[in-house]
Amino acid sequence: MIPLFLGVALVTFAVLSLVGDPFAQMAINPRIKPEDIARLRHAWGFDLPWYLRFFKWFWSMITGNWGVSIFAGGKPVTELVARAIAYTLRFSLASLILAFVVGVPIGIYSALHQYTFFDYFFTFFAFFGMSMPTFWFGFILMMIFGLKLGWLPLGGVMTPGIETAPLFARILDQAKYMVLPVIVLSLFSMGSWMRYARSSMLEVIRQDYVRTARAKGLPERTVIFKHALRNALIPIITLLGLSLPGIISGATITETVFSIPGMGRLTVDAMLSNDYPVAMVCLLLESSLLIVGNLIADLLYAVVDPRIRYS
């Protein structure tokens, strides 16, 4: 895992360095003197080869100094990232939980009632959710609920000036801002959870051991909930572990549509302006979460499936 992390860091840094240095843009500004640009480049280490710069950056990073943003008024990276994560987490966790808690039971129910109206309806619903482009669907929702009906705010994360209001009013206000983005985000993943759960359950209820369970004279609910469900959840739990990095990395498009200052936007903005201290931390956080998510998926797998237990 650690070599993997090192490799990711090195490659990411190398690729970001290929873009050039962030001060090149300043050269076309006649009010900035070339000497100043040279001083800035020296201060940020851009007069060194990229690999030396990488070691300098990496050393300070592992010693706890995550650096400051080149732009954004030189704010510490930790502060920028922490704020963005706080916003992203709120939306991504809410939509992951909503999508999982609604999608998986519906998928399982669909599998048990295959080819009924219910099944067809939610198959349609799942494909609708998965194929709806988020930017388009987001705008449609904003138009209906924000503009036409005026029930919900158009975007952002809270009403300006609400900071002084009592706690309960603040929570209510921010919850209102969450409704539309969470719907857009969860609709997409809800569809895939439904399909995963449905196909996994369909596969399991055709297994011989389910027939054995019935032949034992177990009540149908024991057959389904004890014998079938646990087996059907094995691949789903793995997917849950793999969807973990998505919680932090944020959804750039949805965040842009709803003007949420989350990780998705922070990452993309930092990369576009070549603000490498910010971009590196964002990308490394996401990739380490991917690695950890994989590890968690493997561990969970061993918990639910005795065949995979490591001895």
Added chain:
Amino acid sequence: MEREETLLDVRNLKTYFFTDDGVVKAVDGMSFTIRKGEVLGLVGESGCGKSVASLSIMQLVEPPGKIVEGEIIFKGEDLLKKTPEQMRKIRGSEIAMIFQEPMTSLNPVYTIGNQIMEAILIHQDLSEEEAKKRTIELLRLVGIPEPERRFNQYPHELSGGMRQRVMIAMAMSCNPDLLISDEATTALDVTIQAQILELMKDLQRKTGMAILFITHDLALVAEMAHSVAVAYTGKIVEYGDVYQIFKKPRHPYTYGLLSSVPSLKTEKTKTPLPAIEGMVPNPYKMPSGCHFNPRCPFATERCRKEMPELAEIEPGHLVRCFHPVAVEKEAVS
């Protein structure tokens, strides 16, 4: 063996599968009886409806399959008239079933102890501890070494033969009156197969349960069964005791099956092994008249037009044929 009272009487059972391509009459008017403590061998090729018949008795036929007609009289009561809840109480306690694939018939995520105990707890009024004791007893009964340790093992830690023993232990857990064995030894090595057969015979003698022994292997039937029913395209074509079927097969199909079993003699004479001509008919397009007529060397015009009835040709020996074979067959096994 002496005639005892009837345990199971399947009468004119019809189980059809309603598929998009048409109706498959997997079981089409099958009738047979099993007396208490009797082992009935149900033999036939793949697709003759023997497995579907057994699943019909358990009422475990999955859609698009459906029992459309018939009676399944078990201990004097028609199982097809029972409510699902009544039927559930019979499954696993009075009628138990073991399946062909021991590798996939056990749930991979629960210990074998858990899976056997479950069957005991659902049908018997026992505490967890008593059920556990009974489970270990059962594991010992079916010849599993170190039953206390095996109790906590998962199916993947056991070999195929051991798993089939676990399946048998599970089936025996509530002392069933009828055990349905659906090709239970087919997937096992020959030596393991012999052990499992021996175990089943032994348990049958000890408990006096009846067994519906489904197989395509005639040698196993000769070994296990008291009576034999030969199935072809969803119908019984010949029925009799082991001696009658193996010594005096009267239906051309049974005769053909027995002739195609290799023996030491056929090898000596160097004649090619006789085989039944043709193929099992397409389930969507059954031949008219007797379903066996396209493959039958004795078929006449009448066989192509009419389906013969299952008729008693000598006491206890029933044949569905207009022209029963009259030759006596030499013992096969």
